[in-house]
Amino acid sequence: MVTGNAEFSGVYGKILHVDLTTQETWIENPPEEVYRKLVGGRALIAYLLLTYLPPHADPLGPENLLIFAPGILQGTNLPGSGRHAVGAKSPLTGGLGSGEVGGWWGHEFKRTGYDALVIHGRAPTPVYLWIHNQQVEIRPAEHLWGKETADVQALIREELGDAKIRVAQIGIAGEHQVRFAALMHDINRAVGRTGIGAVMGSKNLKAVAVRGALSLPVAERKRISKVAKWLGDNYLEKAGWAVEMGTPMGLIFMEQMGILPTRNFQDYQFPEAGNIGGQTMHATILIERDTCMVCPIRCKQVVEIPETDGPYKVDPVYGGPEYETLSAFGSNCGVGDLSVVAKANERCAAYGLDTISTGGTLAFVMECVQRGLLTEADTGGYLPQWGDPQAVLEGIEMIATRRGFGDQMADGVARLAARIGQGSDEFALHARGLEVALHEPRFKPSMLIGYATGPLGGDHITSVQDSDYAGPGDNVDRVNAVYPMPPLERHDMSEDKLNLVYYETNWHHFLDCAVMCYFHPYRYEHMAEVLSGATGREYTIHDVLAVGERANTLSRLFNYREGFTQIDDRVPRRFLKAFKEGPIAGETLGPEMFEKMLRRYYEKMGWDRETGYPTPERLAALGLAELLLDIPLSAG
Amino acid sequence: METGRVSVTGFGFLKERLGRDTTVPAGQTAAQAVKSLHLETAGGLPVTPVVNGKVVDWGYVLQPGDRLQLMPTLGGG
Numbered sequence: 001m002v003t004g005n006a007e008f009s010g011v012y013g014k015i016l017h018v019d020l021t022t023q024e025t026w027i028e029n030p031p032e033e034v035y036r037k038l039v040g041g042r043a044l045i046a047y048l049l050l051t052y053l054p055p056h057a058d059p060l061g062p063e064n065l066l067i068f069a070p071g072i073l074q075g076t077n078l079p080g081s082g083r084h085a086v087g088a089k090s091p092l093t094g095g096l097g098s099g100e101v102g103g104w105w106g107h108e109f110k111r112t113g114y115d116a117l118v119i120h121g122r123a124p125t126p127v128y129l130w131i132h133n134q135q136v137e138i139r140p141a142e143h144l145w146g147k148e149t150a151d152v153q154a155l156i157r158e159e160l161g162d163a164k165i166r167v168a169q170i171g172i173a174g175e176h177q178v179r180f181a182a183l184m185h186d187i188n189r190a191v192g193r194t195g196i197g198a199v200m201g202s203k204n205l206k207a208v209a210v211r212g213a214l215s216l217p218v219a220e221r222k223r224i225s226k227v228a229k230w231l232g233d234n235y236l237e238k239a240g241w242a243v244e245m246g247t248p249m250g251l252i253f254m255e256q257m258g259i260l261p262t263r264n265f266q267d268y269q270f271p272e273a274g275n276i277g278g279q280t281m282h283a284t285i286l287i288e289r290d291t292c293m294v295c296p297i298r299c300k301q302v303v304e305i306p307e308t309d310g311p312y313k314v315d316p317v318y319g320g321p322e323y324e325t326l327s328a329f330g331s332n333c334g335v336g337d338l339s340v341v342a343k344a345n346e347r348c349a350a351y352g353l354d355t356i357s358t359g360g361t362l363a364f365v366m367e368c369v370q371r372g373l374l375t376e377a378d379t380g381g382y383l384p385q386w387g388d389p390q391a392v393l394e395g396i397e398m399i400a401t402r403r404g405f406g407d408q409m410a411d412g413v414a415r416l417a418a419r420i421g422q423g424s425d426e427f428a429l430h431a432r433g434l435e436v437a438l439h440e441p442r443f444k445p446s447m448l449i450g451y452a453t454g455p456l457g458g459d460h461i462t463s464v465q466d467s468d469y470a471g472p473g474d475n476v477d478r479v480n481a482v483y484p485m486p487p488l489e490r491h492d493m494s495e496d497k498l499n500l501v502y503y504e505t506n507w508h509h510f511l512d513c514a515v516m517c518y519f520h521p522y523r524y525e526h527m528a529e530v531l532s533g534a535t536g537r538e539y540t541i542h543d544v545l546a547v548g549e550r551a552n553t554l555s556r557l558f559n560y561r562e563g564f565t566q567i568d569d570r571v572p573r574r575f576l577k578a579f580k581e582g583p584i585a586g587e588t589l590g591p592e593m594f595e596k597m598l599r600r601y602y603e604k605m606g607w608d609r610e611t612g613y614p615t616p617e618r619l620a621a622l623g624l625a626e627l628l629l630d631i632p633l634s635a636g
Numbered sequence: 637m638e639t640g641r642v643s644v645t646g647f648g649f650l651k652e653r654l655g656r657d658t659t660v661p662a663g664q665t666a667a668q669a670v671k672s673l674h675l676e677t678a679g680g681l682p683v684t685p686v687v688n689g690k691v692v693d694w695g696y697v698l699q700p701g702d703r704l705q706l707m708p709t710l711g712g713g
Contacts, residue, residue: 240649240679241708249681250710253647257684257691257707323710443691465711467684471667471694472676487667489693521680583691 010534021121040071043551045087075216080520082293097194102292111212169207171352180357188319223533247323248278258583272336328359334386360435432457455555510548
């Protein structure tokens, strides 16, 4: 039954607020236009931060908000909708922090009858939240503090007497406020990026346990079912790669193409790539594939290494490494031993660490050591060399506990480079403080526009990856629904490419609002149909893309309010210099073209060409002006 | 290999579909060759053409004796 928004379905019309300082809870009933225009996820998070967070608040102070935001489609049982977003002001970047995650928690949370959860304040001692149906309890968590994620989930389920409770939690990295601590769900699924786990730790909040029983009201079930059937009929053909092996498949091909991030992106090929690729993993340590709520693809890896098989026992409860992790701890740290990479993945899930930022930080420190910029006196003796398995595993533990030099590494590469100096910022690979993902921007140059302008910084998810549109296929077909164009070569920087970047970046942001899985091969028109079916309001494909543009624009407004300016739209210089040898020798966007594309992208987004700030005209055109009427913003 | 032809090798999903000893005529672009073989994607994953070990554009005109490799290319993960 719909409450709060009698004719608008797909939501309950309720956002739950919990203040850990005062122990108060209250319900907010947003107007329909908030749901209709923002849908959920990142757009809702940015809007709530703009609304309730005082400007320039300390990300690790009690004023920061921690926001759990499923989208309208969570609970519709559409394949790929079993995801939700979590956001806050990031302690790593100082801007918008958010991440999306699959699994089962989001579905269970929405069954409690709320569309989002906003946590305020700071508890005086460790606590966890227990939300079941319409009840909220703040319970003591001293006995959970310091424990690993698998143990915490088991203890909460035992304590509350229900094995079907879903748990979102921080590990010891979040407790120590590591600036890239993850927020783990179902033990092995992470909201990894931007340090959301540190925000939760700063609130003395160990976990949020949920159990619900409500069924989401939707306006026209048939319209959703029709799209779900299309997915069922087509996923084997259009997402067969994810069914067969998933993301680890890509590593070995990247090596062969000369685009595999190696030794902090100094190199492009890693001779031991075959040892750590998905094909080897599937032939040796993989024991099963896992999935999320209502997903037939089952892309997730589960690996196990028994104690009898060497020094690196790996517990399958922590899942297994995906591509980013294989490259982050493998090729990019020079490690060619799959068991070490699998162990690193396990430790990050047990401690609650983002594998991309953790691996990126270790690779940066290794390059500092390679170049003689760190001494034993600087690091207390921790001087990791490329390919040293113990250095990787010890480094992870040092970061998670902030032990020794780990206290500095736990602040990420941007702060580390500022402290180390000596030109190390040249190879501190981050954008706006977020360590870059494991993709080669010299091969996919439009990623640099995403890194520079995207809400999070060095995030590959919302960035457009040129190779996805260079040949014929579903990606180009999808864009053709709004912009007819042929496949575009990777390094094409024409008006067509600019339009492609504009539309597809907005599409990616839409997926993070809905909150939908990127691996499901839906098109714009599918999302328009299911949103219409869920809400009872007609959405066009342009409405769908406008949701994404609103998310990007609201994030931009938030980041500028927190102090970012056009000057911060920068990328690591390493990516603007081409390799001299190898399969992609000579390829790079270069500084001049980067600057030119950046300004053209501002114009496309309706951002001022000089300042990069959203113009009043575009805010009005997106229908944001009225939403933002009473909200303090930057002057731009 | 027959004179005037180009060998084509697929990886991942494309390996089985292509089989062994597949060749196409030289003088066409990599895009045209892939279209003629109906191998636009690898199980839905985009493909990147590599010729003689070097990543090339889709508009690259295949030369006699070239070795064309079709690499599944991951975008996320």
